[in-house]
Amino acid sequence: PEEVFNRRWIMKPGSIPANPFGATDEQVQMNPPRASENLVEPSGPTDPTVSIIAVRRLDTTPLALFANYALHYVGDTEAAVLCADYFGYFAQFMAEHLAPEADSAPFLAMMSNGSSGNINNVNFREKGTSGAPYSKMSAVAQRVADEVYARYQELVFMDTAVLASAAQELELGVRKATAEELERAETILAAAEGPILKSSAEVFARESVLLKDFPDTVSVPLQAVRIGQVGIAAIPxxxxxxxxxxxxxxxxxxxxFTIELANGYNGYLPTIEQHAMGGYETWRARSSYLEVGAAEQIEAAMVGLLSQLHQ
Structure with a gap:
């Protein structure tokens, strides 16, 4: 729980700048200034649970471990690099725990993203501190890996497990700009100084124009997986x-547990309540375009798939 924080904060009235579409009535700010006097409270909960599925050989040596954690990537990298973030460090540290010797049997660990569209590693109640690149993601991974290793000792392994999977394509609407909103977006882009867009208003104006050519509905692939008495919801x-x-x-x-960003990419998935509060994750763009109410429809469909597998 010390590593997960809701990044969407309810702020004092009048303290949130206008959003890229010109609206000034939003209640929530994503990643607000740290230790700000305008902070009221997080707009939602967190989920500190780490879920794990472990597989071992008949001789009891570890073979693989799959983990799931509801935390956005940490991101304290150097500039312009590709990085596996805390997911990669977690895999490394679990291997050090469970297959530490040079002649240890081959072992693979991996970490998946849980429901973390509004969760990150920043405690906004406190002022920020600086550290060496990769230090924070490494520390998060070490803490999670150490806890998983401790709980690994308590696992009860089974000789057999029911394996099953079910999938569904769910048709959902696409949020698009109105004619008036498109006109505003095109005016903003026409006034932009160069090919590189500089302001958030310019960036989201371009997104509004690009979404104009999206279909009115998209098919969203949903999948449920059963491994014994574990149910997995995979949502893109x-x-x-x-x-x-x-x-x-x-x-x-x-x-x-839920694996997000699975089998595709359909952007942020705010609930109806969170849509009403506004904030970055709700701003219409290719990164957030599903209809308001999509989260609730996906939730209902996933419960149906999980129930189907449980019969």
Missing amino acids: CEVFVETGLALRAASPFENT
């Missing part, structure tokens, strides 16, 4: 933590 969006918690509560399985 940046799923808000509220949806992940709701799926766990409604699932018929003893243990359930």
Whole structure:
């Protein structure tokens, strides 16, 4: 729980700048100034749970471990690099725990993204501190890996497990700009000084224009997987933590977790309540374009798939 924070904050009235579309009535700011006097409270919960599935050989040596954690990447890299972030460090540290010797049997660990569309590693109540590149992601991964290793000692392994999967294509609407909003966007782009867009108003104006050519609906691939008494919900969006918690509560399985950004990419997935509050994740763009209410429809469909596998 010390590593996960809701990054969407309710702010004092009048303290949030106008959004890229000119609106000044938003209640929520994503990644607000740290330790600001304008902070009121996070707009939602967190999910500190780490889910794991482990596989070992008949001789009991570890073979693989799959983990899931509802935390956005940490991102404290050097400039202009590709990085596996805390996911990669976690895999490394788990291998050091479970296959530490040079002659250890081959072992693979991996970490997947849980419902973390509105979750990151920043405690906005406190002022920020600087550290060496990669130090924060490494520390997060070490803490999670150490906890997983401790719980690994308590696992009860089974000789057999039911394996099953079900999938569904869900047709959902695309949010597009109105004629008036498109006109405003085109005016902003016409006034832009160069090919490189500089302001958020320019960037999101371009997004509005590009979304004009999107289909009115898109097919969103949903998948549920059963491994014994574990249910896995695979959703191709940046799923808000509220949806992940709701799926766990409604699932018929003893243990359930959500893998976000699975089998595709359909942008952020705010709940209806979070859409009403505004904020970056709700701003219409190729990174957030599904209809308001998409989260609730996806949740209902996923519960149906999980229930189907539980029969």
